Amino acid sequence: MRCLSIFFLALFLVSCSSKEKTDIKTIDVLSPPGPELKNLSEIATDVQYIPLETVPKALMRFVNYLKTGNDKFYINVSTEILCFDKTGKFLHKLSQKGRGPNEYMYISDYDILPEKNLLIVLTGGKLQFYDEIDTGFVLKRSLDMKLRPQYCDFFPGSESILLSFPSSTGEFTFQSILINPEGDTLYKRPNYYKFTRNSKVVMGFSADIVIQSIDNMMRVKGFMSDTIFSVDKDFKYSPYMILSTGGKSITPDFLANMPMPDMKSGSSPTSQFVQVTGLFEIERYLFYRYSYQKSGSWGVYDKTTGISHPFDAKVLLKDDISGGISIEPKFVCGGKIYSWTAALPLKTLLNSDEFRNAEVKNPDRKAELEKLAATIKEDDNHLLIVITPKK
Numbered sequence: 001m002r003c004l005s006i007f008f009l010a011l012f013l014v015s016c017s018s019k020e021k022t023d024i025k026t027i028d029v030l031s032p033p034g035p036e037l038k039n040l041s042e043i044a045t046d047v048q049y050i051p052l053e054t055v056p057k058a059l060m061r062f063v064n065y066l067k068t069g070n071d072k073f074y075i076n077v078s079t080e081i082l083c084f085d086k087t088g089k090f091l092h093k094l095s096q097k098g099r100g101p102n103e104y105m106y107i108s109d110y111d112i113l114p115e116k117n118l119l120i121v122l123t124g125g126k127l128q129f130y131d132e133i134d135t136g137f138v139l140k141r142s143l144d145m146k147l148r149p150q151y152c153d154f155f156p157g158s159e160s161i162l163l164s165f166p167s168s169t170g171e172f173t174f175q176s177i178l179i180n181p182e183g184d185t186l187y188k189r190p191n192y193y194k195f196t197r198n199s200k201v202v203m204g205f206s207a208d209i210v211i212q213s214i215d216n217m218m219r220v221k222g223f224m225s226d227t228i229f230s231v232d233k234d235f236k237y238s239p240y241m242i243l244s245t246g247g248k249s250i251t252p253d254f255l256a257n258m259p260m261p262d263m264k265s266g267s268s269p270t271s272q273f274v275q276v277t278g279l280f281e282i283e284r285y286l287f288y289r290y291s292y293q294k295s296g297s298w299g300v301y302d303k304t305t306g307i308s309h310p311f312d313a314k315v316l317l318k319d320d321i322s323g324g325i326s327i328e329p330k331f332v333c334g335g336k337i338y339s340w341t342a343a344l345p346l347k348t349l350l351n352s353d354e355f356r357n358a359e360v361k362n363p364d365r366k367a368e369l370e371k372l373a374a375t376i377k378e379d380d381n382h383l384l385i386v387i388t389p390k391k
Contacts, residue, residue, distance in 0.1 A: 024240065024241065024242060025301075025306070026241075026242040026244050027241065027242065027243050027244060027286075027301055027308050028244050028246070029243050029244060029245050029246075029274055029276070029288070029290055030245070030246060030248075030274065030292065032299050032307075032308035032309055032310045033307055033308065034302070034305075034307040034308055034309035034310075035309060036309065036310050036311055036312075037300060037309045037310070037317060038311065038315075038317070038318060039317060039318050039320040040317045040318060040319050040320060040321055040327055040387070041321050041361050042317075043285060043300060043389055043390055044337070044387045044388060044389050044390060045321075045389070046321065046362070046365070046387070046388040047319060047321045047322050047324065047327075047365065047385060047386070047387050047388070048365070048385070048386045049324060049341075049346070049368075049369060049372060049383050049385055049386075050086075050088045050383060050384045050385075050386060051088050051343075051372070051375075051376055051380065051381070051383050052073075052075075052082075052084055052088045052090070052381040052382055052383065052384060053084065053088055053090040053381065054377075054379075054380045054381040055090050057090065058082045058090045058093060058381065059381065060075070060077045060082065060381050060382055061077070062077065062382070063075055063076075063077065063330070063340045063384075064076045064077055064078060065110075065331070066331045066333065066340075066384075067110070067111065067112050067333060068333040068334050068336075069112050069114030069334075070114045070117070071085060071086045072084065072085055072086065072091065073085075073384065074110075074112055074119070076107060076110060078106075078107070079095070079097040079104075079106055079107055080093055080094060080095045080097075081093060081094040081107070081110060081119070081121075081137075083132075088383075088384070092136035092137070093136070093137075094119065094121070094130060094136070094137040096139075102139050102142070104121065104123035104124075104128065105123065105124070106123060106124075107121055107122070107123060108122040108123060108124070108149075108150055108151070108152075109121075109122045109150065109151045109152045109153075110122065110152070111152055111153050111154050111161075112154075113154050113159065116159070117131060117132040117133075118131065118132070118140075118159075119131075119132055119137055120152055120154070120161065122149065122151070122163075124148060125144065125145045125146065125147065125148045126142055126143065126145065127142070127143040127145065127152060127161070127183075128141075128142050128143075129141050129142070129143070129181075143182075143183045145163075145183070147163070147165070147172075147174075147177070149163035149164055149165050150164060150165060150166050150208065150209075151163070151164040151209065151211060152164075153211050153213070153218070155218065155233075155235075156213045156216045156217060156218065156233075157216050157233060158233070159181050160178055160179065160180055160181075160186060161178070161179050161180075162177075162178055162211070162218065163176060163177045163178075163179060164176045164209050164211060165191065165209075166205075166208035166209065167191055167193045167194075167208060167209065167222055167223050167224060168203070168204070168205050168208050168223055168224075168250075168255055169197070170193070170194055170195035170196065170197050170252060170255060171194075171197075172191050172194070173190065173191060174188050174189060174190060174191055175189045175190065175191045175192070175209070175222060176188075176189045176209075177189075178235055186235070187235045189237065193222065193223075193224045193225075193252050194252070195252035195253070195255065195256045196256060197255070198256050199256065199257050199258040199259070201258040201259065201260055201261075201269070202258075203258065203268075205223055205275070205277075206277060207223060207275070207276060207277045207278060207279070208222075208223045209221070209222050209223060210276070210278075210279040212279065212280065212281055212332065214281050214282075216233070217230050217231055217233070218230070218231040219231075219240060219279075219281060220237070221243075221276065223250065223275075224250055224251065224252065225249070226242050226243050226245055226249055227239050227240075227241075227242050227243075228240045228241045228242070228243065228279070241286065241301075243276055243288055243290075245274035245276075246274075248272075248273055248274040248292070249273060249274060249275075250270060250273045250275065254273075267294070271291075271292075271293055271294055272293070273292070274290055274291075274292045275290060275291050275292070276288055276289070276290045277289050277296075278329075280329055280331070280332040280337070281332065282332055282335055282336075282337065282389050283303075283335060283389070284302065284303055284389060284390060284391055285300055285301065285303065286300070286301040286303070287300055287301075287329050287332075287337075288301070289313060295313075296314070297310055297311070297312060297313050298310065298311045298312075298313055298328075298329075313328070316328045320358075320359075320360060320361055321360060321361045322360055322362055322365035322366050322368070322369055323355050323358040323360045323366045323369060324341075324349070324350075325341050325346055325385075327339050327385060327387065329387075336386055336388060336389075337386075337388075337389055338384060338385065338386060339384075339385040339387065340383065340384050340385060341382060341383050341385060342382055343376050343377065343378055343379065343380040343381070343382065343383065344378045344379070346376070346383060347373060347376055347377075347378055350369055350370070350372065350373035351373060355369070
């Protein structure tokens with residue numbers, strides 16, 4: 001009887017384990033089963049174009065990264081962080097480039113804690129903490145670290161900070177370290193892809209590790225792993241979703257012995273691998289951008305249907321809601337999708353017959369763009385594109 005009980009217990013545990021595995025969705029990156037997306041209205045209900053005020057103190061050539069909070073946009077443009085309100089009006093900026101005390105040479109990463117009016121900037125092996133006041137940012141203190149992480153993120157719902165390290169160099173012992181504001185270590189996650197480099201060829205990858213906050217937890221995906229992990233408040237890593245590359249992800253062994261590029265064909269040695277270069281998640285959708293054999297594509301996984309849909313990374317999504325430019329997701333913050341455009345291409349489009357003759361889902365939004373065409377100048381700052389996704 002005791003043996004029979006053990007048998008049923010084992011069967012129950014195997015059943016539970018099997019159920020847990022099936023709960024982890026696997027997406028075939030190269031073969032999404034759904035039809036191709038072509039129009040923005042297939043995934044969104046609204047779109048708005050917000051001109052960022054052009055003033056001498058806040059001129060930009062591009063939008064490097066975007067954070068939102070307290071009804072403000074915090075935009076990184078190389079060595080500065082510009083702050084605008086939700087209408088696009090410039091408020092103030094952080095600009096402390098230099099070699100002197102309390103200055104920095106570059107910004108590796110940054111994050112905001114809106115409820116505390118706190119900004120952190122990662123520069124080399126140092127974290128700088130700034131209080132945001134009405135007139136700008138005031139340095140609160142600096143934290144020197146022995147290690148040199150590449151990314152810094154406030155852990156959701158706390159003042160703890162997640163420091164993350166690139167894996168493509170092979171040299172770092174840890175993938176990430178969680179610290180408190182005083183710099184005390186709370187948790188360390190090993191780098192499971194550590195290797196010793198034999199080749200002299202070194203390549204940098206913009207998406208060495210992808211981190212995003214959602215639903216009071218974090219999603220983390222390493223460059224050489226197909227698995228997206230959820231990290232909860234106890235810093236427990238749990239497999240959340242698998243972006244399967246069919247064994248075509250870059251491996252530590254390849255990076256350790258990377259061959260020289262083919263100068264005749266201009267082909268990168270990494271083009272034979274599938275590289276996930278962007279990852280954004282909102283309530284209904286998971287967006288992932290990937291490159292393979294010199295071409296780029298997007299996949300959009302719809303959680304409500306369980307189906308993934310592709311769209312071309314060159315053609316992008318046609319703005320059939322307002323008639324504006326074709327759109328590529330750039331950032332996700334607060335449940336909204338963000339993109340941006342320079343003023344010149346948008347103004348050119350808005351003055352074209354293509355725009356005037358366009359049939360759109362929202363004529364009121366098109367009318368707003370018609371008015372915008374008369375006010376923006378070709379050399380104005382960029383415009384943010386705020387997209388409301390379907391739920």
